Amino acid sequence: MSIRERLSGNEAAAIAMKQINPDVVAAFPITPSTEIPQYFSTFVANGTVDTEFVAVESEHSAMSACIGAQAAGARAMTATSANGLSLMWEMIYIASSLRLPIVLSLVNRAVSGPLNIHNDHSDAMGVRDAGWIMLFSENNQEAYDNTLMAHRIAEHKDVMLPLMICQDGFITSHSIENIELEEDEKVKEFVGKYQPEHYLLNREEPIAVGPLDLQAYLFEHKAQQAEAMKNAKKVILEVSEEFEKMTGRKYGLFEEYKLDDAEIAIVCMNSTAGTTKYVVDKLREQGIKAGLLKVRVYRPFPVDEIADALSHLKAVAILDKADSLNAAGGALFEDVTSAMYVKEKYVPAVNYVYGIGGRDTKADDIEGVYNDLSEIAKTGKVENPYRYFGLRKEAK
Amino acid sequence: MPYNVKEVVANKPSRFTSGHRMCAGCGAPPAARMIMRALKPEDHAVVAGATGCMEVSTFIYPYTAWTDSFIHTAFECAGATLSGAEAAYQSMKKQGKLPKDGETKFIAFGGDGGTYDIGLQSLSGAMERGHDMVYVCYDNGAYMNTGIQRSSATPKFADTTTSPAGTVIPGKMQSRKDLAKIMVGHHIPYVAQTVGYMNFKDLYEKAEKAIYTEGPAFLNVMAPCPRGWGYPTDMLMQINKLAVETCYWPLYEVIDGKYKINYKPAKKLPVEEFLRPQKRFKHMFKPGNEWMIEEFQKEVDARWQELLDLEEITNK
Numbered sequence: 001m002s003i004r005e006r007l008s009g010n011e012a013a014a015i016a017m018k019q020i021n022p023d024v025v026a027a028f029p030i031t032p033s034t035e036i037p038q039y040f041s042t043f044v045a046n047g048t049v050d051t052e053f054v055a056v057e058s059e060h061s062a063m064s065a066c067i068g069a070q071a072a073g074a075r076a077m078t079a080t081s082a083n084g085l086s087l088m089w090e091m092i093y094i095a096s097s098l099r100l101p102i103v104l105s106l107v108n109r110a111v112s113g114p115l116n117i118h119n120d121h122s123d124a125m126g127v128r129d130a131g132w133i134m135l136f137s138e139n140n141q142e143a144y145d146n147t148l149m150a151h152r153i154a155e156h157k158d159v160m161l162p163l164m165i166c167q168d169g170f171i172t173s174h175s176i177e178n179i180e181l182e183e184d185e186k187v188k189e190f191v192g193k194y195q196p197e198h199y200l201l202n203r204e205e206p207i208a209v210g211p212l213d214l215q216a217y218l219f220e221h222k223a224q225q226a227e228a229m230k231n232a233k234k235v236i237l238e239v240s241e242e243f244e245k246m247t248g249r250k251y252g253l254f255e256e257y258k259l260d261d262a263e264i265a266i267v268c269m270n271s272t273a274g275t276t277k278y279v280v281d282k283l284r285e286q287g288i289k290a291g292l293l294k295v296r297v298y299r300p301f302p303v304d305e306i307a308d309a310l311s312h313l314k315a316v317a318i319l320d321k322a323d324s325l326n327a328a329g330g331a332l333f334e335d336v337t338s339a340m341y342v343k344e345k346y347v348p349a350v351n352y353v354y355g356i357g358g359r360d361t362k363a364d365d366i367e368g369v370y371n372d373l374s375e376i377a378k379t380g381k382v383e384n385p386y387r388y389f390g391l392r393k394e395a396k
Numbered sequence: 397m398p399y400n401v402k403e404v405v406a407n408k409p410s411r412f413t414s415g416h417r418m419c420a421g422c423g424a425p426p427a428a429r430m431i432m433r434a435l436k437p438e439d440h441a442v443v444a445g446a447t448g449c450m451e452v453s454t455f456i457y458p459y460t461a462w463t464d465s466f467i468h469t470a471f472e473c474a475g476a477t478l479s480g481a482e483a484a485y486q487s488m489k490k491q492g493k494l495p496k497d498g499e500t501k502f503i504a505f506g507g508d509g510g511t512y513d514i515g516l517q518s519l520s521g522a523m524e525r526g527h528d529m530v531y532v533c534y535d536n537g538a539y540m541n542t543g544i545q546r547s548s549a550t551p552k553f554a555d556t557t558t559s560p561a562g563t564v565i566p567g568k569m570q571s572r573k574d575l576a577k578i579m580v581g582h583h584i585p586y587v588a589q590t591v592g593y594m595n596f597k598d599l600y601e602k603a604e605k606a607i608y609t610e611g612p613a614f615l616n617v618m619a620p621c622p623r624g625w626g627y628p629t630d631m632l633m634q635i636n637k638l639a640v641e642t643c644y645w646p647l648y649e650v651i652d653g654k655y656k657i658n659y660k661p662a663k664k665l666p667v668e669e670f671l672r673p674q675k676r677f678k679h680m681f682k683p684g685n686e687w688m689i690e691e692f693q694k695e696v697d698a699r700w701q702e703l704l705d706l707e708e709i710t711n712k
Contacts, residue, residue: 023484023487023488023491023493024480024483024484024487026479026480026483050487050490050491051487052483052484052486052487054479054480054483054525055525056476056479056521056525057517057518057520057521057524058517058518058521060472060473060476060518061473061475061476061479061517061518061521062476064469064470064473064476064477064479064480064518065476065477065479065480065483066480067467067469067477067480068444068467068469068476068477068478068479068480068481068482068483068484069480069481069483069484070480070484071467071480071481072442072480072481072484072485072488073484073488073493074483074484074487074488076480076484090470091469091470091473094469094470098469200442200465200467200481201442201465201481201484201485201488201494201500202465203440203465203495203498203500206440206462206463206464206465206466207465207466208455208460208462208465208466208467209465209466209467209468210455210467210468210469211455211456211457211458211460211468212451212452212455212456212457213456213457214456214457216457217457217458
């Protein structure tokens with residue numbers, strides 16, 4: 001039986017970590033993810049977990065210590081946000097290249113500068129090509145569920161890649177909502193034991209990790225990483241199916257909300273999907289065939305599945321909570337539109353950059369996007385595909 | 397048992413193998429080999445390397461010169477990387493996830509770039525947190541791997557590629573950082589400065605103490621660089637000797653805060669003896685630059701005196 005609780009997103013992530021009981025957690029505080037290592041330290045202090053908590057002096061060291069721990073044969077976890085992830089950046093690439101299934105809870109926040117502590121996705125977008133599996137979560141429940149599934153995916157022998165679970169800073173990390181938790185024993189059984197094939201602490205088989213890897217082999221090693229990322233898609237679906245059997249909660253690569261018969265739809269990630277569902281329901285009452293595709297698995301990017309799921313639309317809007325500053329559009333927009341182009345599925349598409357630095361995303365804003373989509377659907381033409389919403393008028 | 401180099405070499409096989417690509421005449425490989433020999437044969441080690449000469453020359457895929465487990469991640473984080481491995485050991489040992497018998501020891505190697513400079517924070521964090529590990533700095537006094545750029549360990553007036561001895565500025569104008577003292581400031585149980593000298597006795601014994609002292613330990617090992625310092629490769633041991641006999645590189649250890657100078661030359665040699673064979677100090681011997689040698693000598697004298705004072709004060 002699930003346990004009904006009321007928790008913030010950070011509490012949900014910390015409780016999932018407690019139930020997973022990793023061998024090592026190394027973390028450094030940064031708003032808005034600070035609470036995760038805080039709660040976790042309490043579990044350590046009270047002996048509720050077996051974990052060694054390494055209170056490192058920076059996020060760079062947090063990821064370095066996680067790499068050292070995971071390579072040694074341990075399950076290692078951490079949490080961070082924004083500049084913390086930026087400081088880890090060098091090690092983020094090293095973690096994935098060493099094929100270490102480290103799990104990171106990323107509470108999304110705007111990357112400096114100027115300094116801002118509120119939500120957008122610029123931190124996650126900065127590591128989108130780093131070889132990490134990236135799962136996005138609409139609310140505390142999804143942050144919790146994705147964390148419980150994380151190790152099963154990351155540690156799978158065909159994958160062996162690090163994984164980050166994203167949720168929106170403050171919007172979900174600090175909002176208390178209802179949640180269904182699983183019992184400790186069930187989680188323990190589901191997550192299972194970590195049994196690495198090769199690890200530093202195996203004195204019977206000493207290994208060397210992290211070589212100088214020159215022209216002769218680096219390319220092959222990178223190709224293997226790419227292969228693992230391709231394999232991850234299938235593994236994510238398998239693990240999600242097993243998770244559904246345990247909990248009744250269904251997860252795929254993305255969620256389709258009233259998308260089947262929709263004529264216009266929005267593609268977005270994390271908490272904005274909640275607001276969008278509310279607007280979709282309202283528009284449906286007015287007879288407008290609006291729908292939503294909420295991306296859960298951003299890396300690996302489900303190119304074929306997304307292209308198929310959107311192919312019947314008359315117009316689609318892709319919302320990016322981070323600007324790529326490339327004079328062309330956000331990262332999710334480029335991912336979605338290139339997926340459709342390659343699959344030869346043409347749907348008029350428009351990009352909105354929004355919610356930067358915690359700018360509130362209101363139902364009216366989302367409704368405005370659907371209004372624009374209705375116009376685009378009529379003409380089939382997109383005048384300016386790279387747009388903003390929620391920007392102050394006087395600042396334009 | 398008193399130290400005997402022949403017995404150590406005969407009875408303890410090298411755990412750092414030949415075939416690596418370090419330069420002839422470099423001070424780092426003999427130091428690393430001797431430090432690894434200080435491990436009890438039955439103990440296993442996890443070695444972490446900071447990016448630098450030693451790492452890129454000893455672990456080029458698919459070859460490794462390390463017979464123990466080895467990990468390299470990046471330049472500035474050998475301290476933090478090894479912290480994680482050590483934390484994993486503590487956690488897994490406690491949980492019964494590792495075999496009960498047999499010990500694993502944790503040893504990091506970083507050059508002065510990866511230790512005095514870019515890796516100082518990571519080292520400081522690891523030492524402050526009290527991980528049971530040894531951090532070894534092989535100090536060759538510049539960023540040798542990238543081609544002899546100055547570091548905070550470079551001695552004053554040395555000619556490097558980023559502190560060239562020019563017509564206006566005669567080499568590096570700043571004094572070198574005293575890293576061992578910074579480590580002493582962390583109140584860790586064992587800090588030592590050493591070099592391969594007198595049959596490696598000092599180096600071997602300090603490595604053994606560092607490895608088998610519970611908690612964090614730091615070894616600063618002078619590792620001359622024939623390319624960066626400009627001496628003939630067969631002169632390595634002579635350079636080591638001169639560094640000690642001039643008191644440029646005193647041999648000392650700090651055990652629980654108490655200083656002990658392990659070797660006091662009966663007749664301290666003038667520092668010129670150490671400087672002269674090295675091309676990086678060549679400009680100091682030009683007519684008109686006598687002041688540079690004088691100033692260098694003053695600094696060596698002051699630092700030596702300070703060490704003598706610290707020994708006296710901390711043993712009162």
